[in-house]
Amino acid sequence: MENSLHRSVCPYDCPDACGLLVEVAGDRAVRVSGDPHHPFTRGTLCAKMNRYELTVHSPRRLTTPLLRSGPKGSGSFTPISWDEAISRITGRWRGIIAEFGAEAILPYSYAGTMGIVQRNCGHAFFHRMGASRLERSICSPAKSAGWRAVMGDTPSVDPDEVAESDLVILWGINAAATSVHFMHGVAAAKRKGARVWLIDTYRTPTAAAADRTILIRPGSDGALALGMMHILRRDGLMDREFIATRVQGFDEFAARILPDYTPQRVSSITGIEVAVIEELALAYARAMAPFIRLGSGLSRYGNGAMTVRTIACLPALVGAYGRRGGGCFPDTSTGGAFATSQVTREDFMTTPTRIINMNRLGEALTAGGEPPVMSLYVYHSNPAAITPDQNAVIRGLCRDGLFTVVHERFMTDTALYADIVLPATSSLEQSDIYRAYGTYLIQRARGVIPPVGESRSNWETFSLLAKAMGFEEPFFRQSADELIDHLLSLPSPLRSGIDQEELAQGRAVRLAVTTDQSRFLTPSGRIEIYNPVENEPYPRYLPTHEENGPLPLRLMTAPSLYGLNASFNERDDLREKQREMKLLMNERDAADRNLLNGELVTAWNELGEVQFYLEVSDSVPPGVVVAEGVWWREFAPGERTVNALVSQRLTDAGNGSTFYDNSVEVRRG
Numbered sequence: 001m002e003n004s005l006h007r008s009v010c011p012y013d014c015p016d017a018c019g020l021l022v023e024v025a026g027d028r029a030v031r032v033s034g035d036p037h038h039p040f041t042r043g044t045l046c047a048k049m050n051r052y053e054l055t056v057h058s059p060r061r062l063t064t065p066l067l068r069s070g071p072k073g074s075g076s077f078t079p080i081s082w083d084e085a086i087s088r089i090t091g092r093w094r095g096i097i098a099e100f101g102a103e104a105i106l107p108y109s110y111a112g113t114m115g116i117v118q119r120n121c122g123h124a125f126f127h128r129m130g131a132s133r134l135e136r137s138i139c140s141p142a143k144s145a146g147w148r149a150v151m152g153d154t155p156s157v158d159p160d161e162v163a164e165s166d167l168v169i170l171w172g173i174n175a176a177a178t179s180v181h182f183m184h185g186v187a188a189a190k191r192k193g194a195r196v197w198l199i200d201t202y203r204t205p206t207a208a209a210a211d212r213t214i215l216i217r218p219g220s221d222g223a224l225a226l227g228m229m230h231i232l233r234r235d236g237l238m239d240r241e242f243i244a245t246r247v248q249g250f251d252e253f254a255a256r257i258l259p260d261y262t263p264q265r266v267s268s269i270t271g272i273e274v275a276v277i278e279e280l281a282l283a284y285a286r287a288m289a290p291f292i293r294l295g296s297g298l299s300r301y302g303n304g305a306m307t308v309r310t311i312a313c314l315p316a317l318v319g320a321y322g323r324r325g326g327g328c329f330p331d332t333s334t335g336g337a338f339a340t341s342q343v344t345r346e347d348f349m350t351t352p353t354r355i356i357n358m359n360r361l362g363e364a365l366t367a368g369g370e371p372p373v374m375s376l377y378v379y380h381s382n383p384a385a386i387t388p389d390q391n392a393v394i395r396g397l398c399r400d401g402l403f404t405v406v407h408e409r410f411m412t413d414t415a416l417y418a419d420i421v422l423p424a425t426s427s428l429e430q431s432d433i434y435r436a437y438g439t440y441l442i443q444r445a446r447g448v449i450p451p452v453g454e455s456r457s458n459w460e461t462f463s464l465l466a467k468a469m470g471f472e473e474p475f476f477r478q479s480a481d482e483l484i485d486h487l488l489s490l491p492s493p494l495r496s497g498i499d500q501e502e503l504a505q506g507r508a509v510r511l512a513v514t515t516d517q518s519r520f521l522t523p524s525g526r527i528e529i530y531n532p533v534e535n536e537p538y539p540r541y542l543p544t545h546e547e548n549g550p551l552p553l554r555l556m557t558a559p560s561l562y563g564l565n566a567s568f569n570e571r572d573d574l575r576e577k578q579r580e581m582k583l584l585m586n587e588r589d590a591a592d593r594n595l596l597n598g599e600l601v602t603a604w605n606e607l608g609e610v611q612f613y614l615e616v617s618d619s620v621p622p623g624v625v626v627a628e629g630v631w632w633r634e635f636a637p638g639e640r641t642v643n644a645l646v647s648q649r650l651t652d653a654g655n656g657s658t659f660y661d662n663s664v665e666v667r668r669g
């Protein structure tokens with residue numbers, strides 16, 4: 001029989017949301033490639049997804065439900081049937097609800113799959129149950145809050161517009177790893193003569209695509225933006241007419257805030273030479289259409305929202321917003337594409353229940369609470385690896401009496417602590433509808449191979465749990481495709497006039513968005529440098545949590561080219577490319593500590609200790625160390641991985657994670 005070719009969508013938490021072509025032989029996907037007709041993917045995938053079939057058919061896939069048969073964390077399990085698993089889970093839950101109330105049950109999920117239905121369907125189930133709610137703020141809520149404070153609901157420009165820019169600033173984004181296809185547009189701009197500046201805390205792989213790389217002290221980007229604005233004003237390099245007609249509060253800001261941010265002072269905050277700050281400001285002012293691609297790295301600090309807010313003001317001073325090829329791109333806001341509330345069903349909740357911040361899971365599981373968390377249900381997330389304060393999370397997962405269920409594709413660090421593990425399908429085995437957050441495309445996918453082993457999708461699993469819990473709502477009795485059809489039947493301005501046929505055939509379709517950044521969707525209709533609703537009415541520089549911390553090295557918990565958060569650890573081919581779990585350190589810091597390249601070291605702070613292999617590297621400035629990727633503990637040289645060094649502290653707005661706002665010291669061994 002001939003192999004068949006099917007369209008699908010990359011399900012991972014990546015702004016690109018690539019279109020896939022999947023070659024299927026019998027029950028197996030044998031080859032996965034980039035869809036040449038997908039307008040953003042353009043036929044190429046990243047290093048991770050090129051061999052997605054190795055993930056889908058990995059010998060590590062979980063194929064049956066498992067019941068714990070040894071101490072928590074030991075990894076001893078016995079296979080059981082789905083019927084037994086569901087009846088054990090719901091039996092335990094009934095007992096917990098009777099004794100403690102449903103709020104003693106906590107769901108934990110994030111972004112193993114980005115499909116609207118599979119990602120969000122658990123909300124409906126737990127709302128119906130009356131369980132505690134999870135505040136899903138691990139990624140970049142501070143970035144959204146900072147952007148919104150200045151620009152309100154103004155949409156981002158189309159990412160491909162970057163091709164028309166003459167100055168691209170990649171600001172706190174390792175786009176070569178985290179948004180590969182955006183770099184097409186950057187390359188096109190370069191061919192037409194654009195200059196590319198990268199601003200990061202170390203020389204990432206993206207530096208190879210930049211003309212200039214500025215290394216900035218962690219968390220100080222807000223000060224750099226203020227310094228640039230100081231220079232623009234000092235030298236009269238602003239678009240006065242634009243400011244007068246389109247911006248709220250500039251004069252007051254210029255009089256009260258900007259004088260403090262002289263190049264000298266900004267240099268002492270950021271560690272960047274005065275001459276370089278001057279040069280960057282001048283290049284920015286002279287550009288016809290400067291384009292800022294804003295990453296999330298700089299928002300994961302105690303001052304992260306304010307940093308983003310400050311940077312968002314910069315294009316206003318030169319009138320770059322609304323100029324073709326110019327402006328600022330944080331991500332696309334495609335949230336209105338579908339009525340997600342039809343999946344999450346807040347209306348199933350009879351009274352508003354307790355909300356627990358996902359960044360503080362360690363605290364939630366260990367610090368009691370009223371009621372205490374007695375059961376944790378984890379699906380498409382790996383909190384023992386990816387959540388801040390790994391030691392607290394693992395202490396919590398070890399707690400006697402906590403009943404933990406994990407629905408997963410693999411025996412992750414979290415699944416190891418489960419009482420019951422349920423096997424999950426991969427994206428190639430389930431239906432969903434996707435909206436990208438780095439483009440304005442949506443795409444529908446259907447399963448292209450049967451489920452591997454006895455695995456079931458999130459949707460099917462919640463349907464089974466709902467039935468066993470006696471939830472009668474017809475909602476839980478439909479199929480995922482019926483729910484997708486329902487979503488598509490509800491009108492949305494973003495989908496008006498789109499090609500339904502293309503969508504039904506699984507092709508990517510562009511939403512009907514006007515990405516005109518010259519219409520400011522703010523309360524005042526202007527760019528709000530002055531925002532009276534904020535605690536701080538004007539942007540100014542705020543310190544990070546660790547600015548004057550006791551330990552000397554700032555730790556960057558950066559993404560890796562060959563993994564995505566803790567996903568892809570199952571892949572030997574990708575792990576081999578990274579060789580081992582490394583800590584990058586500058587030569588001077590290594591010499592000060594008598595540490596040698598390649599040796600085993602321990603990074604430590606008040607939260608924990610993590611072993612790495614040291615890589616002495618000139619890509620890292622003194623005072624900074626870098627740990628790329630989130631490893632499963634199985635592949636770590638020691639007992640813990642990077643998030644044992646990350647605190648549960650939150651951002652200044654949005655209750656976000658502060659992954660980069662940590663300090664460590666490093667010793668041999």
Ligand SMILES: Nc1nc2c(c(=O)[nH]1)N[C@H]1C(S)=C(S)[C@@H](COP(=O)(O)OP(=O)(O)OC[C@H]3O[C@@H](n4cnc5c(=O)[nH]c(N)nc54)[C@H](O)[C@@H]3O)O[C@H]1N2
Nearest residue numbers: 172173174177178199200218219295296297559563564565
């Ligand atoms: N290959 C790969 N792709 C991914 C991911 C992955 O893990 N691997 N993760 C996915 C997810 S969930 C997300 S949210 C996105 C995130 O993608 P991005 O928006 O790129 O954000 P981050 O990956 O958090 O960080 C990007 C860069 O910020 C830098 N940085 C840290 N602190 C500062 C600072 O204070 N100032 C400046 N200027 N830079 C700083 C880091 O060194 C890092 O290089 O990527 C997605 N794509």
Ligand SMILES: Nc1nc2c(c(=O)[nH]1)N[C@H]1C(S)=C(S)[C@@H](COP(=O)(O)OP(=O)(O)OC[C@H]3O[C@@H](n4cnc5c(=O)[nH]c(N)nc54)[C@H](O)[C@@H]3O)O[C@H]1N2
Nearest residue numbers: 110111112113139380381382386407409424557565566567
């Ligand atoms: N040190 C450090 N930590 C980080 C980050 C970092 O840059 N550095 N990034 C942070 C960020 S931005 C984010 S968004 C979070 C992401 O945190 P998570 O969303 O938890 O990320 P993953 O590690 O990708 O884990 C997803 C899991 O879902 C499983 N899965 C995939 N598809 C399905 C499915 O359909 N059903 C079920 N049940 N399971 C499925 C996968 O096997 C995988 O184990 O991590 C955060 N943690």
Ligand code: SF4
Nearest residue numbers: 010014017018046049
């Ligand atoms: S670049 Fe992102 S969306 Fe595209 S295949 Fe890779 S992980 Fe998936």
Ligand SMILES: [Mo]
Nearest residue numbers: 013138139140
């Ligand atoms: Mo994320």
